[in-house]
Amino acid sequence: MKADGIGARLARKEDKRFITGKGRYVDDVRVHGMTYAHFVRSPHAHARVKGIDISEAMGRPGVLAVLTGRELVDDKIGNLICGWMVHSKDGSPMKMGAWPAMAPETVRFVGQAVAVVIGETRNQARDGAEAVIVDYEVLPAAADIKAAIAPGAPQLHPEAAGNAVFNWSIGDDKAVDAAMSKAAHKVTFELENNRLIPNAMEPRAALAEYNEAEEHFTLHTTSQNPHVARLVLSAFYNIAQEHKLRVIAPDVGGGFGSKIFIYPEEMVALWASKKVGRPVKWTSDRTEAFLTDAHGRDHLTKATMAFDANHKILALRVDTHANFGAYMSLFSSSVPTYLYATLLSGQYNIPNIYAEVTGVYTNTAPIDAYRGAGRPEASYLLERLIETAARTFKVDPAELRRKNFITSFPHQTPVIMAYDIGDFNASLDAALKEIDYAGFPARKEKAKKEGKLRGIGFSCYIEACGIAPSKAVGSLGAGVGLWESAEVRVNPVGTIEVLTGSHSHGQGHETTFAQVVADRLGIPANQIQIVHGDTDKVQFGMGTYGSRSGAVGISAIVKAMEKVEAKAKKIAAHQLEASESDIVIENGTFKVTGTDRLMPLASVALAAYTGHNLPDGMEPGLKEGAFYDPTNFTFPSGTYVCEVDVDAATGKTSFVDFVAVDDFGRLINPMIVEGQVHGGLVQGIGQALLERAVYDNSGQLVTASYMDYAMPRAEDVPSFKLQHTTTLCPGNPLGIKGCGEAGAIGAPAAVINAITDAIGNNSLEMPATPDRVWHAIQSGRA
């Protein structure tokens, strides 16, 4: 292994600026003449906007403008879009209500913007916003799925009768019925997948500038995908033309999916910068983040799994209601459908699967992709079901899983996905060994003597990453292709810039991407600069989400590197008077194999740019681009096992051990991969033990601050024991699968399975707060 190459635990290049406070985030950017936006937001979950009186606000010091939803309509600014079309099982397209960036007529969740005040200072804009008088006619609200689908429920959008966006299905209903009728055992389970709020460390922000003479906009924004933001802002909203809009996503402090989407505030800032004729900055405060960032999860599910007499799975039937909030966010429709139900086979050979998903409007913040996006919901459901089955059958949960594992690849599931490779026994075996499963009964006995309830829980997850083959997602309703782009520029002195369409907001791309290039050329990683996040610098790219940047983004870089290397070899062969096929790349040199004749990379690069002595007909320069479209999804998988102690007197859970064995294919930087797994596990434990967004019946967000929304802290999580088993992904050049979401996908079921094992009561919802666990212990005793 090379010191800076693939497999090296290289310290992150970006961390020096992050940990010394030298990162440059949107709110750090200041421009001449900058003004500030403050939004007037609805205090009601559902209300008609009867009138907005801006006269007093306009008279406040420093207030430059007060803009309302009516002016958005007058300026023909488009409504927010949902970029993935899902059809109901009856063939009808999903029923979307309009989402204007500021509500001209009706507000449908607490926090929805109705007007914006532009002020000379942040405080003046806020003072102005307090003086805007909005006359609301309060309407009844439907604050959760059950309330929204109840007979006589308040109707959110005229387009969606009964608040149903779609009733979608996948799989073979009749085949599942037939298999169920022959089953020896059936296990039925109902659960809620708790609603989460992403809580990126950096809240969303936008700084919009309009240059009147050039008719050109610049938008600094907290985006995971600046080109997608530019495309959507220009193609659908009628604010700027694509070639007259530069989108810059500089350092971004975490996204977890929530910064994929185009939100009203960024749109309005862009539009307002032209109306006011001054640059406009908006920075979300933490309360606004709670109220308006796209939330995650929120499913109600009933599922039945059928087994034969030998405990082999015969069929799975799933009925899920998925909350979408008040409006369909950018990729929301794909999350509880194609990113969820296509993973319902898990690691198991399930011959028949049928799932129905009903999308529901509620008077709550929009819900969209959040770390894992659909896959945590699928994995949690399956792993709770199979654990429940093992308890029902009184068989070893590890062995019941093993009995049903898919062991031959490729494997076509009944729900679209074709798993290319994996070794589920390998990760299960490694996990059992690491946690000393054989010794568990003795440990449980010992804990019992010490007055503790000890439990162990498994989760064998699989997910689909490398999102995604464009043709495949196109056929499923995606409005975009999901390839990735790269350009490799070798400078005349031999240093290299890599322009990637991926975007790093914590993932460490500046290090791992450089390692891939360093590995190929045998040069130090610090000779390579990764450029991302600016539509004026970087060619069109699709951005970072769905654990795709390794499998898709790096593959594009590899493709561009192959072109660069091929041209460089031609130049070296020409100058060294050798055959091109004899040139090998070693330690930053182009060498004639078997000889000591060589040219350093810098000499080849200089030759390319002087053009003095190139092969006949060759263009000068050494710069190549590539677009990489994946051939299949990738399928990271693994086994998580955790052991917990529950304090019966208080219901408090504490971790004894947590083992995570993942198969991510090739690892570029194992240290960064471990960091990604740690972060994912903590978010997964957060969902299992702590986090829950709660709206009251009137649609007020009860958990609108950290006083009530419980984020995991260092003291809440154990030291994780991580291992990797490896099957290389056959679908991309380096065999990468992706690692960003695995922890959040696999952890919740392991934790809940362990707690329910400890307390001997399988009836427990997430988050398993001490209160809930204590009540479960009490009702188990009753």
Place this chain on the structure above:
Amino acid sequence: MYETIYHRPSSIDEAAALFAKNEDGKYLAGGHTLIPVMKSRLAAPSNVIDIGRIPALIGIEAAGGTLMIKAATTYYDIMSSTQVKQSIPAIARLTSMLGDPQVRARGTIGGSIANNDPAADFPAAVLALGATIRTNKRDIAADDFFKGIFTTALQDGELITAVLFPLAAKAGYSKFRHPASRFALTGVFVAQSKGGDVRAVATGASQSGVMRVGEIEKALKANWSAAALDSVKISPDGLLEDIHGTAEYRANLVKVMAQRAVESAE
């Protein structure tokens, strides 16, 4: 935050005079309650009077069977104090469990008591130990001081200068943290006075703020042991109920935390 005028008096009298002179003034000590509500524009005092640096309000003295902690002494100074550890170790323990290092570096005992947050730790200790609250005007017995959540016997402008704790035979504190805020979801302070009186005070649990728990006091007076509480049943009536804990759960915690407080008592 709205604009406000900041004052930094150097004496208690100057602070009181500033308060009297300015309409709509607020005392600021550690600022952990006042500053967040000002930042979220829920409070807008025209004048903020910072008493956190008045020398006469800072310090700890132990003499004649009494531990005196002056009002603007920070939690960090209290938990690190040898005098506190030696005279009433349960107070050092309580303080070390309060908030996080940043909170402990700024927060003050006087601020905690004057605010009387229903989940604050110090009111439990003050009431259980039968302390005396000294102000710039008078001495107030703990029994007369706490008047329900966020409400005390303090008059407008009256400033706590110190809290005087009688040394106890035994005292202990145990709390169960709120999953989100990490305040006390329920905390219980138990104390046995040198005269043999027993008090058990719960915080975080009751709708009316810090409260003495008669059933526990009775059982512990008969037999000062955790086991003595095994058969005690706490009623959930009047206890708080929210997404983090039912009243029934809090009632259970009152008993369990009392047992653990007894076990930790020294």
